[in-house]
Amino acid sequence: MVTESAHEFETRDLLLNVGPQHPSTHGVFRMVMQVDGEVVRDVIPYVGYLHRGAEKLCETMDYRQGIGFMDRTEYLASMNAELSYVMAVEAIADLQVPDRAQWIRMILVELNRISSHLMFMGAFGVDAGIIGTPMIYGWREREAIIDLFEEITGDRMMFAYFRPGGLAWDVPTNFAARVQEVIAAVKQGIKDLDGLLTYNEVFLARTQGIGVISAADAIDFGMSGPSIRASGVHLDIRRDEPYLKYSEIDWNVITATEGDVFARYNCRLQEMWESVRMVEQCLDRLEPGLIMPEKMPRMLRTPPGEVYVRTEAPRGEYGIYLVSKGGNRPYRLKVRSACLSNLQALKQMSVGQYVADAILVLGSIDIVLGEVDR
Amino acid sequence: MGQGEVLFDNYVPVLLATIVGFFLVLGALLGSRLLAPFSEEREKSTTYECGMLPIRRAATNVGMRFYLYAILFVIFDVEAVFIFPWAVSFLDIGPQAYWLMVAFIAILALGLGYAWKKGALQWR
Amino acid sequence: MAVTSDPTAVSPAAVPAATTIAEPATEPATAPAQPATEPVILPVIPGEHPAEAPRLEPVEVHPGKALYKQILPGVMQIPLDLVLGASRKSSLWPMTFGLACCAIEMIATYMAHNDLDRFGIVPWPSPRQSDVMIVAGTVTKKMAPAVKLLYEQMPNPKWVISMGACATNGGPYTRYDRVLQGVDKIIPVDVYVPGCPPRPEALIDALISLQELIMEERGATGR
Amino acid sequence: MTSENQPESATDSTPGATLDGTIWAEVDRALAGITARAERGVLDLIVHIPPAEIVRGLRALKHDTTLQFDYLRCLTAVDNEDEGIDIVYHLYSTTARHNLTVKATLPNDDLFIDTATTVWRAANWLERETAEMFGVRFNGHPDPRTLLMPEDMDDTFPLRKDHPLAEIELLQGDGMGYTEEDR
Numbered sequence A: 001m002v003t004e005s006a007h008e009f010e011t012r013d014l015l016l017n018v019g020p021q022h023p024s025t026h027g028v029f030r031m032v033m034q035v036d037g038e039v040v041r042d043v044i045p046y047v048g049y050l051h052r053g054a055e056k057l058c059e060t061m062d063y064r065q066g067i068g069f070m071d072r073t074e075y076l077a078s079m080n081a082e083l084s085y086v087m088a089v090e091a092i093a094d095l096q097v098p099d100r101a102q103w104i105r106m107i108l109v110e111l112n113r114i115s116s117h118l119m120f121m122g123a124f125g126v127d128a129g130i131i132g133t134p135m136i137y138g139w140r141e142r143e144a145i146i147d148l149f150e151e152i153t154g155d156r157m158m159f160a161y162f163r164p165g166g167l168a169w170d171v172p173t174n175f176a177a178r179v180q181e182v183i184a185a186v187k188q189g190i191k192d193l194d195g196l197l198t199y200n201e202v203f204l205a206r207t208q209g210i211g212v213i214s215a216a217d218a219i220d221f222g223m224s225g226p227s228i229r230a231s232g233v234h235l236d237i238r239r240d241e242p243y244l245k246y247s248e249i250d251w252n253v254i255t256a257t258e259g260d261v262f263a264r265y266n267c268r269l270q271e272m273w274e275s276v277r278m279v280e281q282c283l284d285r286l287e288p289g290l291i292m293p294e295k296m297p298r299m300l301r302t303p304p305g306e307v308y309v310r311t312e313a314p315r316g317e318y319g320i321y322l323v324s325k326g327g328n329r330p331y332r333l334k335v336r337s338a339c340l341s342n343l344q345a346l347k348q349m350s351v352g353q354y355v356a357d358a359i360l361v362l363g364s365i366d367i368v369l370g371e372v373d374r
Numbered sequence B: 001m002g003q004g005e006v007l008f009d010n011y012v013p014v015l016l017a018t019i020v021g022f023f024l025v026l027g028a029l030l031g032s033r034l035l036a037p038f039s040e041e042r043e044k045s046t047t048y049e050c051g052m053l054p055i056r057r058a059a060t061n062v063g064m065r066f067y068l069y070a071i072l073f074v075i076f077d078v079e080a081v082f083i084f085p086w087a088v089s090f091l092d093i094g095p096q097a098y099w100l101m102v103a104f105i106a107i108l109a110l111g112l113g114y115a116w117k118k119g120a121l122q123w124r
Numbered sequence C: 001m002a003v004t005s006d007p008t009a010v011s012p013a014a015v016p017a018a019t020t021i022a023e024p025a026t027e028p029a030t031a032p033a034q035p036a037t038e039p040v041i042l043p044v045i046p047g048e049h050p051a052e053a054p055r056l057e058p059v060e061v062h063p064g065k066a067l068y069k070q071i072l073p074g075v076m077q078i079p080l081d082l083v084l085g086a087s088r089k090s091s092l093w094p095m096t097f098g099l100a101c102c103a104i105e106m107i108a109t110y111m112a113h114n115d116l117d118r119f120g121i122v123p124w125p126s127p128r129q130s131d132v133m134i135v136a137g138t139v140t141k142k143m144a145p146a147v148k149l150l151y152e153q154m155p156n157p158k159w160v161i162s163m164g165a166c167a168t169n170g171g172p173y174t175r176y177d178r179v180l181q182g183v184d185k186i187i188p189v190d191v192y193v194p195g196c197p198p199r200p201e202a203l204i205d206a207l208i209s210l211q212e213l214i215m216e217e218r219g220a221t222g223r
Numbered sequence D: 001m002t003s004e005n006q007p008e009s010a011t012d013s014t015p016g017a018t019l020d021g022t023i024w025a026e027v028d029r030a031l032a033g034i035t036a037r038a039e040r041g042v043l044d045l046i047v048h049i050p051p052a053e054i055v056r057g058l059r060a061l062k063h064d065t066t067l068q069f070d071y072l073r074c075l076t077a078v079d080n081e082d083e084g085i086d087i088v089y090h091l092y093s094t095t096a097r098h099n100l101t102v103k104a105t106l107p108n109d110d111l112f113i114d115t116a117t118t119v120w121r122a123a124n125w126l127e128r129e130t131a132e133m134f135g136v137r138f139n140g141h142p143d144p145r146t147l148l149m150p151e152d153m154d155d156t157f158p159l160r161k162d163h164p165l166a167e168i169e170l171l172q173g174d175g176m177g178y179t180e181e182d183r
Helices: A004-009 A054-059 A065-074 A079-094 A099-127 A133-153 A176-196 A202-207 A215-220 A261-284 A338-344 A346-350 A357-367 A369-373 B005-035 B064-089 B094-117 C065-071 C074-089 C101-110 C144-152 C165-169 C200-215 D024-030 D051-063 D123-134
Strands: A014-018 A030-036 A038-045 A303-313 A316-324 A332-336 C132-136 C159-163 C191-193 D037-042 D045-048 D071-080 D084-092 D099-106 D112-114 D137-139
Touching: A030 A357, A030 D112, A038 A338, A038 A346, A038 A357, A038 C159, A038 C165, A054 A065, A054 A332, A054 B005, A065 A079, A065 A332, A065 A369, A065 B005, A079 A133, A079 A303, A079 A316, A099 A133, A099 A176, A099 A261, A099 A357, A099 D112, A133 A176, A133 C074, A176 A202, A176 A261, A176 C101, A202 A357, A303 A346, A303 D071, A303 D099, A316 A338, A316 D071, A316 D084, A332 D071, A338 C101, B005 C065, B094 D123, C065 C074, C065 D051, C101 C132, C101 C159, C101 C165, C101 C200, C132 C165, C132 C200, C159 C165, C159 C200, C159 D084, C165 C191, C165 C200, C191 C200, D024 D045, D051 D084, D071 D112, D084 D123, D123 D137
Parallel strands: C132 C159, C159 C191, D045 D099, D112 D137
Antiparallel strands: A014 A030, A030 A038, A303 A316, A316 A332, D037 D045, D071 D084, D084 D099
């Protein structure tokens, strides 16, 4: 029988608020951690601090105006978000995209995946406690990619370059040479980051065996992207349901088996090498041609129907569920967010870890709050 | 220059250092009181918790582990204080002082070994 | 042991803001002060929820006055003002307060490519040691109490830069009633940065204009 | 209760679309005791199940040996103003690699449906978001708090068609009325 006095010496749990303004919540994500000393007993995530109603506003805009909201929803990989939206509109309106446009889209989407993973490397370094160096390394190459995007689309982040049916305009004439330059810089950057983090003993000790999630749980939570492939599930939309030209080039899906924080980090790192290989192959297959189908209606109207198109964004499956009742506006547009589903597994991964490791687990899922809250 | 002056000369820098230190600290405190525009707001005194109000009082009792680590640190910090003067001059104070210090360090190492075996350093 | 009583998000409105008459004469009413000329069309924002109103009240500004300004005669304050202004403007510590896409451009501005360290601008995670709050992104009505609390927890003198269209007046999301149409509805803003997201050069230009503002002693909350 | 499984050609999708190319045969066999009406969507097969039997149908689809829909991609709702609100489940099988869309139509007066969290844990947050955005009540949901809206605002449903957009404020005013001298 535990006497009354014994209760005073029991350690009462502290409710720690890792709130909306926190250096390592990658935006306005809040979680209340019940902490006993150093060990996390319970995590209650709160989202919704960046809910801006992109879906509602898309319903009042025609198809071309909706592209801007997709950029701003997934603001680290805008090309991937635009791709899903544009492919959904093309699927409903039954538009055939010319080959050249498809190859250019693949190059830009893979480059955007690399820039998003570079941002992850920087932020992950900060979460692991190495404040400046990975951030500076990662962002050096990211600026090179962003400069290339700026030359092509005219904007650094909100490109609005993909249009239903193809591209807004053709790429500049020195496109191939510029992409080769950027690829060379990126290769050097990835090598530096690899050398800096992957073989760093302290980093390995901090990340291996932390935040493990099994394949069955990952599937049950609906996770996707590198987070689920790190647990050994071979789920990659680019290979399972090939879109664009992914079936015509040679690349392989990166998976790991441990399902811990280091596996997720390593999956993203190797994926960057795969993306580099893909971009090089796509560059060889690029030949001049049309970038929009000849007869494009002035105002795009779609027949009634509904479609759910999903593509492989850097964080996971970025799906667009588009219901159209005719006319030039989507009747209902739902953005399936990879980060929202990945976040559901956060509690199971971080309970029982130390507080510092729970922050690392949150960093390893790589969330973008614009996509979680839409 | 008798024995007194030598002693006295050595301590002038120490005196100067304390005076300069005193005025530096006083200047900093007075300066901020004088120059900064202070304002008392209710919310300013709330504890900063990432933009949210703290949910429960944070002054709960904390695990024993923290206390054990603190005590062990203090002990070996004090030991280090004893080693410094010896380390500076152990060449010219003969072997006998050397072995005395080794014994001193051995005893404390024994204490650390005991704490280690009893699991005081065990964190989980 | 699962959390028994679920800790609902305690919004700062639970702490009743002291309704002391703020030192400046004008009472910051909820509706912006109307110029006498044409009538103000009051915004009909659907879903003006009763529970929301206390959270969206503008923050009470207590500028506070430096002691030396009250004691020393005017002419002797000038050298001190210059020294203080020069030191404050060359070591502006912004609070890392990234909300949305503008945060990525803000980080791009901090990074090595267009460096902010050369201006002495060091990003600082906590409001306790920061002078500038760069509101980078969309301020939603759920986030507004946190923005107000963080602003109040910053020591004087403090400045606010409203970065991007969303923070200035709701930007592309202005037609959605969950988005606050402009952060200047809750906290006083010194410099507005246009753009969605503004380029790093635009943010650097805003910070330089803020530095000129500081040298002219205008706009600071508390001098 | 015999399942009326003759797939009457759906009206709104392409008329006369046969369902031979799709997995309707296995789905129909899996949903033996449940009334299911199939329809050919643009990309996937769409199956309509009445709300009362939705969870039974989903569980049957998940545990069926050949179908194995073990991955809930997305759960959302579509507000067709007068025909009620459709709850849409997008399923995927990580082993058999095929997709299916399941829809349940709720009449406007009683927006109650059983929760799918018992079948997949992924449905937890998706249902919380659908509940607060459309006003649908998921019976038996383990954690029925709001997800994206503040805690005390669970009576406004922004994504409903009847929820108007905010007007752009014509006169921005000068923010909080702080003139230069005040500060």
